[in-house]
Amino acid sequence: MAPPSPLPPATTGSGLHGRLALITGSTGGIGHAVASRLAAAGCHLVLHGLEAPAAAGPAVRALAGRHGVQARYIRADLAHRPEVEALAADAGPVDILINNAACRHFAPIEAMPPEDWDADLAVNLSAAFHLIRLTLPGMRARGWGRIVNMSSIYGLVGGTGRVGYVTTKTALIGLTRAVALETAQSGITCNALCPGTTLTPNIEGRIRAIMAESGLDRPAADARFLAGKQPTGRFVEAEAVGAMVAFLCGEAGRDITGAALPMDGAWSAA
Secondary structure: OOOOOOOOOOOOOOOOOOOEEEEOOOOOHHHHHHHHHHHHOOOEEEEEEOOOHHHHHHHHHHHHHHHOOOEEEEEOOOOOHHHHHHHHHHHOOOOEEEEOOOOOOOEOHHHOOHHHHHHHHHHHHHHHHHHHHHHHHHHHHHOOEEEEEEOOHHHOOOOOOEHHHHHHHHHHHHHHHHHHHHOOOOOEEEEEEEEOOEOOHHHHHHHHHHHHHHOOOHHHHHHHHHOOOOOOOOOEOHHHHHHHHHHHHOHHHOOOOOOEEEEOOOHHHO
């Protein structure tokens, strides 16, 4: 891959304008909402996903054009360490790292295929570790950096049938705390966000299946799906998660580090 063209430098005292942000899993859902909010704040973007570059191109160009920033897309399978390392190298001098990409497999622990467990560990946890270790030296050299690890409500509470996801999202919080302490006096912060249920394409499909199978209307199907989850009775908006990431990365978030912040409609409080 050809080296990226030089980016305009971040302007001193201007917050996020001119910073370079790498957001994994950012062609849709929460990752794309985070990328949009960071672009609106003036960040240049490196988006990541598993789609072919041609398929991701329109969304990347739309973000760049809408906000007047530079945006690139890099495909990488985070289950494979060489591809994680290539992603970090190709991204360039990253100021902001958002570890958002995740996979999940559903099965009781005794029925979970070992390869699914290995994939959850690799994508959800090890990829975050490797990207942090590879981007952190540059952040230290520049005296500024922001790392946000996208944990989950399942990093704060348990759940059945998803042992790999619960384990890795919980471990991300431990990784966050360790990195925050190691970087506490360096101008770098590291935090974890723990969103509840957002209306992703996967969940949209599950709700439509409930409607088809039960004859429920949309509000009733939403309520059934959210039963026992968010006490607010509504989905967490991806745009709200994006806004929280932008807040943590900005000047107002300078002294927030090592935190695991729930955005779960009081689920973890119940």
